[in-house]
Amino acid sequence: MVNTGVVLAGIQLDNPVIPASGTFGYGKEFKEYYDINVLGTFSFKGTTLAPRFGNPTPRVAECTAGMLNAVGLQNPGVEHVISHELPLLKTFFHKPVMSNVSGFSLDEYKETAAMLDTQEQIGWHEINVSCPNVHGGGMAFGTSCENAAAVVKAVKAVCKKPVFIKLSPNVTDIVSIAKACEDAGADGLSLINTLLGMRISLKTKKPILANLMGGLSGPAVFPVALRMVYQVSKAVRIPVIGMGGVQSAEDVLEMMLAGATAVQVGAANLVNPYTCKEIIEALPQTMETYGITDLQSIIGGAWK
Amino acid sequence: MAYTITENVMIAKSTWRMVLSGDTGKLSRPGQFVQLKVPGFYLRRPISVCDFDNSSLTLIYKVIGQGTQAMAQMRAGETADLLPGLGNGYTVAPCQPLLIGGGCGIPPLYKLCKVLIAQGMKPQVVLGFNSKDEVFLEDEFRAIGAAVTATTVDGTYGKPGYAPQAAESLAFDYVYTCGPDAMLKAVYRLCETRGIGGQFSLEERMACGFGACMGCTIQTNAGAKRVCADGPVFTKEELPW
Numbered sequence: 421m422v423n424t425g426v427v428l429a430g431i432q433l434d435n436p437v438i439p440a441s442g443t444f445g446y447g448k449e450f451k452e453y454y455d456i457n458v459l460g461t462f463s464f465k466g467t468t469l470a471p472r473f474g475n476p477t478p479r480v481a482e483c484t485a486g487m488l489n490a491v492g493l494q495n496p497g498v499e500h501v502i503s504h505e506l507p508l509l510k511t512f513f514h515k516p517v518m519s520n521v522s523g524f525s526l527d528e529y530k531e532t533a534a535m536l537d538t539q540e541q542i543g544w545h546e547i548n549v550s551c552p553n554v555h556g557g558g559m560a561f562g563t564s565c566e567n568a569a570a571v572v573k574a575v576k577a578v579c580k581k582p583v584f585i586k587l588s589p590n591v592t593d594i595v596s597i598a599k600a601c602e603d604a605g606a607d608g609l610s611l612i613n614t615l616l617g618m619r620i621s622l623k624t625k626k627p628i629l630a631n632l633m634g635g636l637s638g639p640a641v642f643p644v645a646l647r648m649v650y651q652v653s654k655a656v657r658i659p660v661i662g663m664g665g666v667q668s669a670e671d672v673l674e675m676m677l678a679g680a681t682a683v684q685v686g687a688a689n690l691v692n693p694y695t696c697k698e699i700i701e702a703l704p705q706t707m708e709t710y711g712i713t714d715l716q717s718i719i720g721g722a723w724k
Numbered sequence: 725m726a727y728t729i730t731e732n733v734m735i736a737k738s739t740w741r742m743v744l745s746g747d748t749g750k751l752s753r754p755g756q757f758v759q760l761k762v763p764g765f766y767l768r769r770p771i772s773v774c775d776f777d778n779s780s781l782t783l784i785y786k787v788i789g790q791g792t793q794a795m796a797q798m799r800a801g802e803t804a805d806l807l808p809g810l811g812n813g814y815t816v817a818p819c820q821p822l823l824i825g826g827g828c829g830i831p832p833l834y835k836l837c838k839v840l841i842a843q844g845m846k847p848q849v850v851l852g853f854n855s856k857d858e859v860f861l862e863d864e865f866r867a868i869g870a871a872v873t874a875t876t877v878d879g880t881y882g883k884p885g886y887a888p889q890a891a892e893s894l895a896f897d898y899v900y901t902c903g904p905d906a907m908l909k910a911v912y913r914l915c916e917t918r919g920i921g922g923q924f925s926l927e928e929r930m931a932c933g934f935g936a937c938m939g940c941t942i943q944t945n946a947g948a949k950r951v952c953a954d955g956p957v958f959t960k961e962e963l964p965w
Contacts, residue, residue, distance in 0.1 A: 487931055
């Protein structure tokens with residue numbers, strides 16, 4: 421018997437597999453495919469204070485081993501999430517869920533996070549300072565140490581639950597931003613968000629995405645994500661949730677060896693809705709194959 | 725879910741028919757679509773269902789890019805991975821229906837036509853093509869008893885011009901349509917002129933196809949809607965045209 425359990429900021433997870441925000445909605449689309457209680461938890465759709473329509477279409481494009489998206493944080497707004505999505509989620513998901521919060525000002529981050537912090541279903545907050553697809557917010561907060569630290573302080577001041585900061589890879593030195601978040605009081609870090617990319621249509625000779633640029637995800641980004649998780653987790657003392665192109669139990673183990681305490685799965689859910697269930701089912705056998713009995717024990721195993 | 729390809733053949737210029745056998749239990753209405761995994765491509769391809777029965781389904785698709793080119797290379801006997809039964813599909817109600825389709829928007833109207841006829845309706849069908857060498861499904865629509873008018877933009881076959889023009893002389897009190905954006909908007913104006921309703925199947929670039937990624941959201945009169953999960957079929961009243 422192997423132990424797939426991990427502890428994430430004081431909360432026990434049955435396994436480290438967490439569908440990533442923006443690829444799992446508020447859970448209901450996936451319950452049509454499997455019982456999502458097999459998950460460690462999931463990070464719900466990026467939520468803002470006010471409802472957002474997001475960007476015009478086309479919002480998605482494909483590339484070799486991945487995809488671009490420029491959805492632009494479409495969501496029904498935090499009040500609707502609290503009044504409709506969370507009560508519905510409660511009927512089919514019985515574990516603590518991870519909130520995901522975005523904003524366009526410090527006040528907005530603070531207000532949204534404070535409202536979600538009162539919800540008993542929420543176990544952790546993931547604060548997105550790295551959305552590449554919105555203007556005047558999102559990534560602007562995650563690309564400087566000062567701004568990222570200011571978000572951490574604002575949110576921590578109003579939240580009792582653990583706060584993870586989701587970092588952008590679109591920076592010169594992700595480690596310095598990670599450390600700034602840690603120093604400002606973050607309980608953990610999530611990385612990486614998508615890498616800014618572009619595709620151009622040969623038919624129209626123009627960018628495919630209406631937003632011109634979009635975030636690259638999928639297996640193409642896995643080695644970049646793995647490298648950043650390694651660098652960041654080695655440099656901080658708070659837990660890191662690793663993500664970026666993960667699509668197999670082997671990828672989960674690799675992320676954990678790089679230093680991730682838990683692992684998110686994003687784009688793969690969109691290609692195969694059963695991905696997380698299949699990874700969780702494959703995890704014990706894959707651990708045995710590589711002589712791992714306790715998953716928690718391999719975190720950061722590659723540092724030495 | 726795994727399906728077996730039983731046929732994959734070219735039926736007109738750049739137009740292919742793929743027949744698959746497997747569990748079709750999730751297909752309940754005409755106008756739904758499937759997401760097909762194509763070897764070598766990351767995202768699935770959303771393809772409307774032309775016809776289905778208890779154990780097989782037919783897809784007709786146009787080769788328009790690298791993904792559909794690879795689809796045309798898939799062979800009978802091979803296994804295909806697809807998510808079936810996506811989208812809402814057409815809602816059938818008693819009426820004197822016009823079915824109007826353009827190019828690769830035509831296939832989902834075929835199963836719809838069968839259902840309408842089975843319920844005792846007498847559909848008028850107008851099919852729009854660019855040119856004679858692209859004509860497909862016309863004989864099949866006739867064979868199930870529909871009154872068919874074919875049109876070609878270049879006038880090489882059937883009535884010359886666009887499909888909505890050919891519909892102007894016909895008698896109907898409700899419209900079901902699928903096709904290029906410009907055609908749908910012309911059909912919308914035709915409905916406005918006659919003061920009748922209709923159902924419009926839209927197309928949008930999408931990633932997941934089952935409502936999770938928000939990649940295909942459009943603004944409608946009823947708020948933001950996902951073309952994949954809230955559509956692809958929308959009523960005329962929902963469209964902000």
